[in-house]
Amino acid sequence: MNFDNIGYLQNGNSRQQKAYSTLMDKQIFSKLRGYSPILVGTIPIRIDIENSDLDIICFFDDEQEFQRVLTDKFGHEKNFKIRAKQNSDTWTIVTNFDVEDFEIEIFGQNIPTKQQYAYRHLIIEHKLLIKNGEDFRQQIIKLKRQGHKTEPAFAIALDLSGDPYMELLKFEANE
Template sequence: MDYQAAILSSAVLDVLRAFDPRVVGTLPLGLSVPGSDVDIVCHASEPTVLAEAIWAHYRCCDGFALYQWLAQERPLIARFEWGGWSFEVFGDHRPVDQQRGWLHFEIERRLLVLDDGRLRKAVARQRSQGVKTEPAFAAVLGIPGDPYLGLLDLAGETDAQLRRRLSRL
């Protein structure tokens, strides 16, 4: 089964509906490699409520793990397997639109939409060599320093600015 069928059959987006779940990462970007998992970010203003929902529905799944820190700034992370896919759910106290995982996904998506294909091929080549997604984008785009922060800086650029950046590839 493909990852989208696994998402549907697991009902994870319905189970987590109250937490604004959004699928992010390499699968929806079309940049997955063998072993890529289904990443879902959620808004967990009350992490315990999210933990209870995940526990109630997925605790019997293979690979189930649930990590919940006491500090408000730390995300809740849950892992489980469904339909041959590994799922990873991140619950953060910030609304999804303000979370780094979502912001990274959005800038990567924008870049790929504006791309003529060169960026996608170059990032896919990096990914096939074991490079994580954000470092792969940063390497291809020539972003110095911390790749995660560097990509966040791009989020404020207009499409015209991003196109100019892509034209230098």
């Protein structure tokens, strides 16, 4: 599956089709064009629940410029908020706002998108869902409805111990 282009959502379930329409109508990806945006999270792999948001990761070189662009392009949207933090050499900018039926979260880092944890988790989770079938997918959705975040839900379903975010990354080595 190629997650680089959101076109696959057009042929997905009704929620994926609605996400595609919203993202296209509001030109979200074209507004983020210079930042290698990729839709990650639960909606691309059909494990979303009722209140799941649209998670978009981005890559930037200049955190101040990225914040300016986000504020200029999306600052008028409902419930807009933006925050920044720095951990050693890694800058993270997170923006949230509401558009139509979705909360959108744009998560930018000065790390290329395909190296960010969210993308790496998406690829691993997608492969696990294919490998383990529909009952496994439904188990993940059930755990999410019980209040578990995505990676902890996978860890429970796979009987993993330790930090679920790090444990899932170990599946990369098995590819």
